[in-house]
Amino acid sequence: MLTILNHTVIPEFETLFATMDVTRSPFQHLLTYSIMVLPKFISIFFISIFLILIIMRKIIQRLPINKQIRLLSKLPIFHHYYRLYKTYQFASEFALFYKHGVTLHHIVNLYQQQEDLYLNYLASVIAIHTTKGDTLDQILSRVPCIETELITFIQQGERSGKLGIELQLYSTIIIDKIQNRFQQQIRFIQPTIFLILAILIVALYAVIMLPMFDLMQTLK
Template sequence: MLMGLSQKIRITPFKKKTLKSDLQLRFLHRLERSLSSGYPLLDALETIKWDQSLVKEAEQMILMLKNGESIDKAFSRLGFHHSITSFLLFTRSSGNLSESLVKCKDMYQKRITYTKKFEQIIRYPIILLIIFSLLLFFLNRTILPSFENMFHTNPETNTSIHLSMEIIAFMNHFTLVIFALVVGTVIFWLHKKKSIPIEKRIIIYQSIPIYKSYLRMQTSFLFATHLSSLLKTGMSLKDIFNALENQENLPIISHYAKHVNKNLGTGVHLTNVIKQIPLLDKQLTIIFQKNTNTFNLEKDLSIYAELLLEEIHQKILKIFTYIQPIFFIILATFIIFIYLSLMWPMFQLMNTI
């Protein structure tokens, strides 16, 4: 429909920026609701302009679509999150934009929920951790040196104070080094990630225990979702894997699709190829073994993707339940250490009297 628009409209260049998450979600919600009500795409975008906070984005998207841009590239240029644009990547082939919008809206809604919940969970522990770190620094710089001067005549007590000061100094230096390493690693990864070959990136991902499990579920979910969506169009598996290989939004999926095409070209059965891919769940192998026709395969992949999304949701929430206890255990350790640092010299002095 969009490709049939012969009139080209000049688009004023604009800088790509990241749209606020709440505006992204509202845009998706309003567009999906208008499409579900029977509006054509361009008319649905016109209805979004009724929301004053989305007028600029709706106008820019209308201009881009009339100029021949694909829906996923239009969303990308407007600064929508890559998880949204990756979901809309194959709407040109499947033609089911409304269904894709429902899926990516639900997924992005969960992402916002996770982010807010994580911020709520970690906010107070971090504040308390900073306060106790400052308290340890103050203890090491002022109180313990005063104790050292006070008890310099008692060698045993003085040794305990020295040990406490060394432990606190080590903890402060260790914390600073870890913080610097984390920040440096993140900055390096953000700048150099695209220059690292995808094969090496996958090896790095697989070496991170918790993230490896999450990435396997996420990759399996995206693989099953897009494969199911493209199977609905009647495309052959060969054409589907070619489409997955040629897209750029999902580099891991593209890499694995290339691996599948290469092995299928040598006569290896699809089930055996998928079984060899480390970041795809073994359940996918069972699904491909079970189904001999594309209709049943599409249905099973769709249901499996929904179950996998729910499993991802449950596991992320479970991880969140461990965050606060871990932080509070660290804080409790700090409190006990401060107490012992202050009271232990007193106890030693009392024993000598």
């Protein structure tokens, strides 16, 4: 919108004001300059963010999988969704496995055969610590991207003998958590966007209409 205005409406008014020798205040000059520069600033900002994300992705991909998981589990804002997604992936898959009677040893073998580095890492952690006599909840407490609530559900499922049901229940809870968190962020983003649009509309009004009022006064 600003780009179109900068190439159509605003130049016409600038020509009109220059022809009629309308004197504008420093504030009006500042608003005009800001509106003309803002599209370039926004473009540079988003291009910079895009390039930074690409560079970060390349750097993270070069790290060992255990360091990737630790880093992604601590990134601001992103880590909430990352931890919830990985926990949901584990809970839903293991619930399906246990529902069909697949043993933990067989699950580890299946994960080791996958091309997914995360599944390979998870399989190796489970395999190493099960040989040491650790239980599943103790093993998962060492995985940084797993929510601690999952461990509580696993403990309850192991005590009741209904681990698959508990995992399926927790996977539905995670979906609700993701939706609620997303809705909360939308509730913050929407008013912010409306506020920015309102400021831009007022700025455009001040840039175009205030000099017009001065011009009308001069004609009178």
